[in-house]
Structures are given as C-alpha cells and as structure tokens.
Amino acid sequence: MIPDDVVEEVRARADLVAVVxxxxxxxxxxxxxxxxxxxxxxxxPSFYVVPDKGFYKCFGCGESGDVxxxxxxxxxxxxxxxxxxxxxxxxxxxxxxxxxxxxxxxxRPLFEANAFARDWFREQLLDPGxxxxxxxxxxxxxxxxxxxxxFGLGFAPDNWRGxxxxxxxxxxxxELLMEVGLLTTSxxxxxxxxxxxxxxxxxxxxxxxxxxxFGGRVLGAxxxxxxxxxxxxxxxxxxxxxxxxxxxxxxxxxxxxxxALVVEGYMDVVALGAGGVEHSVATLGTSMTQxxxxxxxxxxxxAILLFDSDTAGLKATFRAGDVLLxxxxxxxxVTFPPGEDPDTVVRGEGAEGLRRYLSSAVDILDRKIxxxxxxxxxxxxxxTRRAVDKLLPTIRAARDPALRDLYVAKVAERxxxxxxxxxxxxxxxxxxxxxxxxxxxxxxxxxxxxxSRSGGVGEGRRGRSTASAGRGRxxxxxxxxxxxxxxxxxxxxxxxxxxxxEQVGPEDFQDAVYREIFQLLLDDPDLSLDHExxxxxxxxxxxxxxxxxxxxxxxxxxxxxxxxxxxxRSQQLRQQEVESELRRSDDxxxxxxxxxxxxxxxxxxxxxxxxIRRAQPSASDQASGRMDT
Numbered sequence: 001m002i003p004d005d006v007v008e009e010v011r012a013r014a015d016l017v018a019v020v021x022x023x024x025x026x027x028x029x030x031x032x033x034x035x036x037x038x039x040x041x042x043x044x045p046s047f048y049v050v051p052d053k054g055f056y057k058c059f060g061c062g063e064s065g066d067v068x069x070x071x072x073x074x075x076x077x078x079x080x081x082x083x084x085x086x087x088x089x090x091x092x093x094x095x096x097x098x099x100x101x102x103x104x105x106x107x108r109p110l111f112e113a114n115a116f117a118r119d120w121f122r123e124q125l126l127d128p129g130x131x132x133x134x135x136x137x138x139x140x141x142x143x144x145x146x147x148x149x150x151f152g153l154g155f156a157p158d159n160w161r162g163x164x165x166x167x168x169x170x171x172x173x174x175e176l177l178m179e180v181g182l183l184t185t186s187x188x189x190x191x192x193x194x195x196x197x198x199x200x201x202x203x204x205x206x207x208x209x210x211x212x213x214f215g216g217r218v219l220g221a222x223x224x225x226x227x228x229x230x231x232x233x234x235x236x237x238x239x240x241x242x243x244x245x246x247x248x249x250x251x252x253x254x255x256x257x258x259x260a261l262v263v264e265g266y267m268d269v270v271a272l273g274a275g276g277v278e279h280s281v282a283t284l285g286t287s288m289t290q291x292x293x294x295x296x297x298x299x300x301x302x303a304i305l306l307f308d309s310d311t312a313g314l315k316a317t318f319r320a321g322d323v324l325l326x327x328x329x330x331x332x333x334v335t336f337p338p339g340e341d342p343d344t345v346v347r348g349e350g351a352e353g354l355r356r357y358l359s360s361a362v363d364i365l366d367r368k369i370x371x372x373x374x375x376x377x378x379x380x381x382x383x384t385r386r387a388v389d390k391l392l393p394t395i396r397a398a399r400d401p402a403l404r405d406l407y408v409a410k411v412a413e414r415x416x417x418x419x420x421x422x423x424x425x426x427x428x429x430x431x432x433x434x435x436x437x438x439x440x441x442x443x444x445x446x447x448x449x450x451x452s453r454s455g456g457v458g459e460g461r462r463g464r465s466t467a468s469a470g471r472g473r474x475x476x477x478x479x480x481x482x483x484x485x486x487x488x489x490x491x492x493x494x495x496x497x498x499x500x501x502e503q504v505g506p507e508d509f510q511d512a513v514y515r516e517i518f519q520l521l522l523d524d525p526d527l528s529l530d531h532e533x534x535x536x537x538x539x540x541x542x543x544x545x546x547x548x549x550x551x552x553x554x555x556x557x558x559x560x561x562x563x564x565x566x567x568x569r570s571q572q573l574r575q576q577e578v579e580s581e582l583r584r585s586d587d588x589x590x591x592x593x594x595x596x597x598x599x600x601x602x603x604x605x606x607x608x609x610x611x612i613r614r615a616q617p618s619a620s621d622q623a624s625g626r627m628d629t
Contacts, residue, residue: 002083002096010083011054012209013090014067015252020049020056023074031276038074039063051252052150052278091498110237113167113176114203114211120166121154121201121214131155134200137219141267142347147274151202151249156216158198181213181232196230202266204231204238204284205248207295213238215245215266215284229265231285241289241600244281244296245269251299253278259302261342261358262288262320262331264313268306268342275346277354280306287593288320290574293327298501303331304361306342314371318394321364325397327507332361365394365407369414384415388425395426399507482569483514484545486562490518491545493555494525500563508566513541575601 017033020026026033026049037047037058046060057064065073071082080096087094125131125148134155138148147153156163167177174192177183183192199216206212213232232238246269247254254260261280263269272280283292296303303324307313321331334357336345345354362370368391377383377390391411398404408426412419486504490497501522509515516538520527529543575598582594 002080002094006087006092006094007083009208010087010090010092010094011067012207012248013092014086015090015255016051016054016056016067016070017049017252017256019067019086019089020070031278037061037063052249088495091495091501093495093499107237109176110180110235111210111212113172113180113182114213114237116167116170116172117163117177117182117214118152118154118201118203118211120163121156121196121203122152123154124157124162125153125155125201130157134219137200141271141343143270143274147270150273151246151270152205152211153270154201154203155219156194156196156199156201160193160197163194163196164192180235180237195232199230202245202270204243204245204266206243207248207251209248210237212243213240213284217267229285239600239603240284240286241597242291242295243284244292245284246273246281247295247299249273250278250280254281254299258300259304260296260300261304261306262296263306263342264308264316271343272346272354275354276351277346280342283320286596287316288323289597290323290327290570293323293329294505294507296324297327297329297505301329303329304334304358305331305364306334306336308341309335309338318364318368322394322397325364325394325403326399327505328399330400330403331364333364333367334358334361335367365391365410368394369410373414378414384417388415388417388422392425395422481511482562482565483509483511483518485558486566487514487517487521487545489555489559489562490521494521496555496559497521497525500559503563504566504570508570510569513538517542517545571601 017026020033020035023038024035024047026035027045029048031050031052033049033051034045035047035049036042036045037060039058040061040063042058042060047056047058049056055064055066056070063073067086068079068082071077071085072079075082075085077085084094086092125134135145138144138153143153164174164177164183167182168174174183178185178192182195184195185192196214196216198219200219202215202217203211204213204215213235215232216230218226218228218230231240234240245266250269250273257279259279261272261277263272263280263282265282266284269280269282272278281296283289305317305320307317307320317333321333324331336342336357342354345357349356369387372378372387372390377387388411395404395407395411398407408419408422411417412422486500490500506515506519506522509518516535517527520531520538524531527542529539529546534542578594578598578601582591582598585591585594
C-alpha cells in the first residue's frame with residue numbers, strides 16, 4: 001500500500017498537461033487544453049484537459065479522470081504501478097508500507113491543524129450570511145468564486161473566539177493552534193484568541209500542497225493599529241524566506257511559459273490568476289532570499305519583476321534582481337504608470353493588457369542605467385564614477401559568464417570607461433567581498449569539526465570504513481567529498497535527480513566539472529558517455545564516476561548526508577556574507593532584515609547538522625554492521 005501523503009505528493013507534482021501531451025496533441029483553449037480523444041475515434045477535438053482542477057474529460061465518449069486514471073487507462077497499469085510510474089517521472093520517491101506502521105512525521109499535527117483552519121475559513125466565506133461582505137469585496141476586486149476556490153480563499157469573521165471554539169469541539173488544543181500561529185495572546189490578556197479577525201484569508205501552501213501558514217487582508221480600510229496585511233508567524237513548518245506564494249498552484253504554468261512573474265503580494269497572485277495569468281509568485285513579507293531564488297530556479301531561468309516603482313519598490317527590485325542573477329536566473333523589470341500595479345492592470349485591461357507591459361520588460365541592468373541617466377548621474381565625471389559603483393554589484397551578481405560579459409560591455413559603452421578597467425573594478429569588488437568573509441568566525445576554507453577541508457568526511461568516515469571493511473563493501477565511500485558522493489548516487493539511481501534539485505542546485509557545486517555533470521543530469525536524466533558534445537575533461541570525470549567500483553548499500557543515507565553538507569556549505573558562505581554586510585550597514589531597516597536572515601541561516605545550519613548526524617551510523621551500528629536505509 002502506498003501512503004496517502006505520497007499519493008498526494010505525486011498528484012501535486014505531476015503535470016497533467018505534460019502527461020496527456022505525450023499521447024495527445026493538445027492546444028491551449030482559454031484555461032484548458034483540448035485535442036482529439038485517445039480513447040475513441042475522435043474526428044473533431046472533444047477531449048479537454050483542465051489543469052487547474054486536475055482532470056480530463058472527453059465530451060464525445062464520456063471518458064474522464066485524473067492523472068492516475070489517464071495513465072491506468074492508457075497504459076493498462078493498476079493504481080499502484082501508475083503512482084510509481086508518475087513518481088519516477090516527476091521525482092517523488094514512492095514507498096509502499098506493509099503491516100509495520102511507518103514512523104510518522106512529527107509535524108503532522110501542525111499540518112492537520114492548518115488544514116482544519118483552512119476548511120473552517122472556507123466555510124465562513126461560503127456561509128450566506130457570515131461571508132456576504134467578504135464575497136462582495138472579492139467580486140469588486142475581480143476575483144470570482146472559481147478563482148477563490150482554486151486558491152482556497154476563506155474568511156475570518158470579526159470574532160475573537162470563532163476558530164478557537166470550533167477547534168475545541170474537534171479536540172484541537174490551544175497549544176497546537178498557538179504553535180502554528182492561529183491563536184495569539186497580548187500583553188493585556190494571557191488567554192488565547194483568534195489571530196485572524198475580519199480578514200480575507202489566503203492559505204499559504206508548500207509546493208506539495210500542505211498548508212503551512214495563512215495570510216489575511218483586512219476587510220475594508222485598516223484602522224489605527226490594525227495592519228492591512230497580517231501573516232502567520234514563522235513556525236517549524238513555515239519559514240517565510242523559503243516559501244513563494246502561488247508556486248504550488250502555478251509551477252506548471254511557469255514551466256510552460258518559461259518565465260515567472262514575481263509580484264509583491266498574494267493579492268497580486270490571486271488577481272492575476274483571476275485574469276487568466278497563471279505564472280506568478282510572490283514573496284511573503286520579506287525580501288527575495290537565496291532560498292526563494294533556488295526554489296524558482298527549479299522551474300525557470302527567467303523572471304520578470306513587477307514591483308512598485310516608488311523608491312522602496314525600486315530598492316526591492318534591484319535587491320531581488322541581484323539575488324536572482326546569483327542563482328542563475330535572468331531578471332527583467334516591468335514599469336507601470338503611476339498608481340498602477342499588476343492587479344489594476346489586469347482588472348482594467350485584461351490579460352492582453354498585462355502582456356503588453358510584459359513584452360516591454362527591461363533587463364535589470366538596463367533599468368538601472370535608465371534611472372541613473374534620468375537622474376543625471378551620467379552627465380558628469382563624479383556622477384559617472386558613482387554610477388559605476390551602483391552598477392558593479394549587478395555585474396558581479398551575474399553567474400552566467402555570457403550575461404556578465406554583455407553587462408560589462410554595456411556599462412563600458414554607456415560610461416565611456418574602458419572594458420579592461422571595468423573588469424579590474426569587478427575583480428577588486430569580488431576580492432573585497434571575499435575578504436569580508438575572513439572576519440570573526442569560520443572562514444570559507446575552514447571545516448566543521450570532524451570534517452576534511454575538501455568538504456568530505458574526515459577521520460570519522462575512515463573509522464566507519466575500517467569497521468566495515470571485513471564485509472567486502474565500505475559503508476560510505478572513503479575520501480569522497482559531498483559533490484562526488486551525490487553524483488555517484490544520482491548516476492546509479494536516476495529517479496533521485498528531481499529530488500536532489502528540490503534541495504540543491506548547480507551553484508552549490510564548487511568543482512566546475514562536477515557542477516557541469518550535475519547540470520547535464522538535470523537537462524538529461526538519461527545522460528551517458530555517448531552524450532553528444534561532451535567536453536573531454538567532463539567526459540573523463542564522468543567515465544571515472546560511471547566506472548566507480550563502490551556500491552552504495554544505503555543510498556538514502558548517502559544522499560541525505562551529501563545534500564546536507566552541500567547546503568550547509570552554501571549557507572555558511574551566505575552567513576559570512578550577511579555578517580560582513582551587517583558590519584558595514586548603517587541602514588536600520590536593512591540591519592533588521594540582515595539580522596532576521598542571519599537567525600534563519602543559523603537555524604537552518606543547525607538543522608543540516610542534525611541531518612548529517614542522523615545520517616552517520618552510531619558506534620553500535622558500526623560494531624554490529626547494521627545497514628539502515
């Protein structure tokens with residue numbers, strides 16, 4: 001039997017349009033796709049795929065179902081085999097359980113409490129009396145009930161104990177609701193009360209569809225001391241720097257459009273969805289983070305930023321642009337007329353109106369140059385010198401060598417500064433940036449206790465290898481760094497490639513050749529030595545990996561440890577960057593942001609080390625030779 005949560009994860013990740021499209025030539029028709037039915041002799045297209053709802057239907061022969069039903073019907077598989085097949089295709093490890101009960105996720109009660117609250121908020125929105133004003137507000141914003149259902153929107157009545165009392169009737173404790181932020185207290189009273197009151201509720205979901213938090217937009221004008229938007233606090237299931245609102249719903253559209261629209265809030269995402277624009281995401285009350293960019297990179301290499309054009313909006317735009325560039329995503333910027341935003345444009349001009357703005361999106365560096373020119377920076381020698389200082393961070397952030405080369409050429413042309421001089425400036429900026437990492441605390445060259453400087457496991461791993469040598473196969477390959485170790489896993493278990501991409505990206509590989517092999521595996525999971533156009537150096541390294549005699553008995557442990565070490569290494573470098581910027585910054589608001597990010601990174605690194613420790617066998621395991629996967 002396959003656990004329900006695994007089935008739902010496969011369902012969430014499987015792209016129904018892609019699956020059906022392997023057998024049916026589909027064409028876009030509004031929000032749906034249509035083609036000739038594969039189940040009967042269909043002379044005119046009567047077969048429709050509705051990705052938003054996750055089902056297909058033929059109006060000729062009546063066949064209908066979900067992604068599992070299609071695979072079962074088309075391929076003759078049973079349900080279990082269909083789930084396994086789709087899991088392998090979309091990177092989900094499908095496990096079956098028998099009579100022994102599998103260890104439950106300790107966070108399961110938190111997810112269940114959030115799911116319970118989502119359903120209750122939804123019921124309040126649909127209640128003829130209680131939700132009337134909320135439904136009217138949504139209609140005025142151009143959000144119909146179909147869109148509200150798609151995004152799971154709800155309503156929190158203006159009641160201090162509505163959710164709390166209802167939860168108590170279902171044996172959900174105050175402590176549990178407090179932990180996920182559904183209840184709160186104040187300085188005046190220690191008795192818990194509903195955090196969300198008189199608000200349109202936006203469930204915040206993970207990519208796999210689990211409700212991790214909520215956002216609330218106050219109904220009507222925000223009064224004194226009442227914030228317009230209110231989000232759940234961070235918890236063990238919700239870290240705002242790691243969640244992009246709308247990605248779970250819109251990821252397939254982002255893949256199809258080959259670009260993500262990055263907007264400022266969840267109302268923009270929902271409004272765009274109501275207008276037929278389905279490839280947007282939003283950060284949640286925080287600046288774009290490396291984790292956001294890493295997450296987005298799994299689905300696209302292009303992004304268009306649709307932020308406000310005021311000073312704060314431009315600052316956020318350029319900061320996000322640099323983070324995206326560093327993750328290998330090419331960002332562009334859309335500028336709206338004063339008083340306009342994605343929501344108002346779609347409501348006033350429809351999806352076609354928005355697309356006209358998108359077609360005029362400007363590269364992030366070009367937009368910087370435009371603004372500097374408009375403000376007179378390029379009219380004087382002193383101003384040009386200051387303009388170059390403002391442009392250097394974006395040049396340096398560009399990870400793509402070709403794009404960086406274009407940026408250098410563009411700035412040289414606009415400032416009349418020699419290309420060689422600019423390249424020296426970029427090199428000096430990078431040198432200063434690297435030097436900033438060598439302050440107090442571990443440096444990029446230091447190793448955690450028990451680790452080798454190469455990034456692999458030191459004496460602890462050699463000890464384990466020796467302990468198991470008598471069994472003919474080493475427990476963990478001796479002397480392998482996490483990059484080589486992870487590639488060995490992926491080359492021997494290709495179904496793990498998508499899972500790896502969920503947690504690490506090419507930018508996490510320091511060895512250029514290993515980075516190239518990882519990228520090749522992402523582009524072509526069936527990568528072999530016969531791959532056309534392989535660089536000779538890459539081919540030789542790939543030959544060594546493919547021919548490696550090591551047999552990984554415990555793939556799960558090796559995978560988890562490798563990924564954890566790679567992520568910890570990247571987070572360590574980012575932590576040092578944040579600490580360095582924190583020492584230099586004089587902006588109080590920026591310092592607060594940096595302190596928040598620093599605390600998040602420290603928390604994540606503690607979590608990574610827990611993973612590494614769990615992945616390493618205990619002394620008793622070494623002695624007895626037990627091999628847990």
